Amino acid sequence: MSNGHSDHSGDLSGSGLTLGYDRRIVSRDLTVSIPPGSFTVIIGPNACGKSTLLKALSGIVTPNDGTVVLDGKELSRYPAKALARKLGLLPQSASAPDAITVVDLVSRGRYPYQRMLRQWSAEDEEAVTSAMAATGVTDLADRPVDELSGGQRQRVWLAMVLAQQTQLLLLDEPTTFLDIAHQIDVLDLCADLHEQGGRTLVAVLHDLNHAARYATHLIVMSQGAIVAEGKPAEVLTEQLVTDVFGLQCQVIDDPQTGTPMVVPAHRRSRSREFALGSGLAS
Ligand SMILES: Nc1ncnc2c1ncn2[C@@H]1O[C@H](COP(=O)(O)OP(=O)(O)O)[C@@H](O)[C@H]1O
Ligand SMILES: [Mg+2]
Numbered sequence: 001m002s003n004g005h006s007d008h009s010g011d012l013s014g015s016g017l018t019l020g021y022d023r024r025i026v027s028r029d030l031t032v033s034i035p036p037g038s039f040t041v042i043i044g045p046n047a048c049g050k051s052t053l054l055k056a057l058s059g060i061v062t063p064n065d066g067t068v069v070l071d072g073k074e075l076s077r078y079p080a081k082a083l084a085r086k087l088g089l090l091p092q093s094a095s096a097p098d099a100i101t102v103v104d105l106v107s108r109g110r111y112p113y114q115r116m117l118r119q120w121s122a123e124d125e126e127a128v129t130s131a132m133a134a135t136g137v138t139d140l141a142d143r144p145v146d147e148l149s150g151g152q153r154q155r156v157w158l159a160m161v162l163a164q165q166t167q168l169l170l171l172d173e174p175t176t177f178l179d180i181a182h183q184i185d186v187l188d189l190c191a192d193l194h195e196q197g198g199r200t201l202v203a204v205l206h207d208l209n210h211a212a213r214y215a216t217h218l219i220v221m222s223q224g225a226i227v228a229e230g231k232p233a234e235v236l237t238e239q240l241v242t243d244v245f246g247l248q249c250q251v252i253d254d255p256q257t258g259t260p261m262v263v264p265a266h267r268r269s270r271s272r273e274f275a276l277g278s279g280l281a282s
Pocket of ligand 2 (some may be wrong): 050051052092282
């Protein structure tokens with residue numbers, strides 16, 4: 001491409017997208033552009049269309065209308081393996097084949113590199129080993145995936161996507177099921193991939209404070225549309241949280257990072273009438 005990053009720039013965008021399932025339209029005429037090299041985070045209420053957008057951007061859902069373009073070429077024109085070498089997706093609800101072990105599942109991330117005459121290589125081995133180390137699942141290597149806790153399983157899936165070694169990573173709620181320390185581990189890992197690896201990340205997150213801390217670019221969705229985007233400090237305001245999530249709140253500076261921190265209004269100031277009237281306020 002002309003930006004000097006060769007064809008590994010990970011330049012992903014969609015325009016005029018109409019997305020949905022059968023006759024249910026989720027998004028209409030949606031235009032989105034993922035800044036190359038960004039850590040983009042998508043936030044928005046339940047069922048507003050975040051996963052649908054991520055699926056469209058990764059070729060899992062075919063737009064009813066409009067096009068998704070990756071590095072100058074329409075997504076639908078990529079052969080499956082070629083696309084999988086450029087773009088990895090961690091779906092919101094992934095399910096593993098029965099009785100597969102951790103190391104075997106992570107190894108499936110190397111599938112787009114397999115060819116008829118090319119067997120498993122030292123490079124494949126190294127990719128799997130380092131992906132497992134980065135996500136802290138090395139000790140689980142020989143365990144069946146279906147016997148793991150939700151949090152362990154989530155990290156195994158992440159390892160599989162990392163082993164794919166793509167320039168672009170699309171992660172749908174990568175911190176679901178994780179305790180707070182593991183949530184931060186995963187987000188730190190994402191930040192490292194972004195900062196040191198120069199990768200482009202797109203993640204759907206529910207925690208607005210995590211989104212504000214980690215995102216270089218924040219996209220806010222509501223009812224299938226993008227209603228705001230930009231730097232977290234500019235986007236995440238009290239008004240926006242009230243409008244989009246229906247939550248009264250205060251936005252203060254995160255004492256650690258200075259990024260916006262959303263503090264929900266106390267229930268007594270949110271629903272004073274109910275609290276006083278019900279006699280349960282204490
Ligand atoms: N496979 C599907 N078939 C039919 N409708 C779906 C399917 N997946 C999602 N939807 C609907 O599309 C809308 C958007 O869903 P989704 O993109 O998963 O939202 P989010 O990820 O923001 O919670 C919801 O109304 C949901 O019920
Ligand atoms: Mg979702």
